[in-house]
Amino acid sequence: MTLYRAQVLDTPDDPFSGGVLRCEADAGLLVEDGLIVERGSFAEVRRRHPAAEVVQLPDGVLLPGLIDTHVHFPQVRVIGALGMPLLEWLERCALPEESRLADVGYARAVAAEFVGALLGAGTTTALVFGSHFAPAVDVLFEAAAASGLRITSGLVVGDRMLRPDLHTTAQRGYDEGRLLAERWHGAGHSRYAVIPRFALSCSDDLLASCGHLHRDVPDSWFTSHLNENLDEVATVRRLFGGGTYLDCYDRHGLLGPRSVLAHDVHPTDEELKRMAEAGVSVAHCPTSNAALGSGLFPLNRHLAYGVRVALGCDVGAGTGFSLFKEGLQAYLLQRLRGPDGAVLTAAHLLHLATAAGAQALGLRDQVGDLGAGMRFDAIWVRPHHGTPLHIGMRHSSGPDEALARVFALATSHDVVQVWTGGEAVVTPA
Numbered sequence: 001m002t003l004y005r006a007q008v009l010d011t012p013d014d015p016f017s018g019g020v021l022r023c024e025a026d027a028g029l030l031v032e033d034g035l036i037v038e039r040g041s042f043a044e045v046r047r048r049h050p051a052a053e054v055v056q057l058p059d060g061v062l063l064p065g066l067i068d069t070h071v072h073f074p075q076v077r078v079i080g081a082l083g084m085p086l087l088e089w090l091e092r093c094a095l096p097e098e099s100r101l102a103d104v105g106y107a108r109a110v111a112a113e114f115v116g117a118l119l120g121a122g123t124t125t126a127l128v129f130g131s132h133f134a135p136a137v138d139v140l141f142e143a144a145a146a147s148g149l150r151i152t153s154g155l156v157v158g159d160r161m162l163r164p165d166l167h168t169t170a171q172r173g174y175d176e177g178r179l180l181a182e183r184w185h186g187a188g189h190s191r192y193a194v195i196p197r198f199a200l201s202c203s204d205d206l207l208a209s210c211g212h213l214h215r216d217v218p219d220s221w222f223t224s225h226l227n228e229n230l231d232e233v234a235t236v237r238r239l240f241g242g243g244t245y246l247d248c249y250d251r252h253g254l255l256g257p258r259s260v261l262a263h264d265v266h267p268t269d270e271e272l273k274r275m276a277e278a279g280v281s282v283a284h285c286p287t288s289n290a291a292l293g294s295g296l297f298p299l300n301r302h303l304a305y306g307v308r309v310a311l312g313c314d315v316g317a318g319t320g321f322s323l324f325k326e327g328l329q330a331y332l333l334q335r336l337r338g339p340d341g342a343v344l345t346a347a348h349l350l351h352l353a354t355a356a357g358a359q360a361l362g363l364r365d366q367v368g369d370l371g372a373g374m375r376f377d378a379i380w381v382r383p384h385h386g387t388p389l390h391i392g393m394r395h396s397s398g399p400d401e402a403l404a405r406v407f408a409l410a411t412s413h414d415v416v417q418v419w420t421g422g423e424a425v426v427t428p429a
């Protein structure tokens, strides 16, 4: 048994429904076999378990592991290409790089970089867009399994409007997906997701085969893109004969509580109503939306309809792996919406980056906060001496202010230790 002593912040109760930041300035978390078995003040827990090994985490804060609900494995090396809208960025930056993953040696190197960058940013659970190439998806799952990262991922499919080498067929997409799911769905912390790239690049036949695969792999996940960019939305509607974007997925049985759709910057009221009804979650990716000029995410409309929202970094259109940066950008985007914007506190941002992600991925009974009964997936944010974050945290008036400073100023470099399931996966350099 290990007893961790730290200042612990988390959001077990949803701040969007009246919950507040939970803070314990000198907490004790007793961890056994990767599970938090007891939580209380350090002095109390210590008294009850005098023999437990104590790990002191002075300074900074201990937070739940961050949960990213939308990120692309093949795009680590193309982050930061600015100045283009979505469809041009795909053609010039993302898709040429995705083609390189046909080479499994190349894919293996990218997988190591990808998993290292996620964990280094403090992300312990992620819903990941895999590759268009099945062997590359295998190496991603292998790298994640070896690292302790919890991932849900799968083969990405498309059969038009990408590049010919990235196109598949309905039958091949199904067969390759089925084999990958047999190997990885439910193996350790890995789960399989059915991933049509987006309706624009998928014929109705291909989406139908995705629907079959989703049904044939019990408890598989479904993820794709939705309503990201106005040109994309108009093209999808034209290609599919005028229905809503969401209909393209809905008509093939792809919507339900195990569905996560990225972006949704331009939804109709009808789509929001349907997503809430079906229990679909939206992955909000604010740095990507800003970088590609996609638009200002209508968070209040999602909340009003009861659509669940979590955060995604959307690397490589997003500008990095840190969900602190995504949280800050989510806050800034809402400010730019003026009176239509949601006013987000630090507790909202932490919730979006942790418990809301766990909820979207059906893992809320295991991760998302640091209460008793949860897995010990945690990150220690300890700013380097003399940095603005260190100064700001030392001079904050309370935990809410300290956490706001973390979202404003923290980077991956401030995440000095990361645990998943009680195992240290990133340790201080």
Ligand SMILES: [Zn+2]
Pocket: 070, 072, 225, 262, 314
């Ligand atoms: Zn994306």
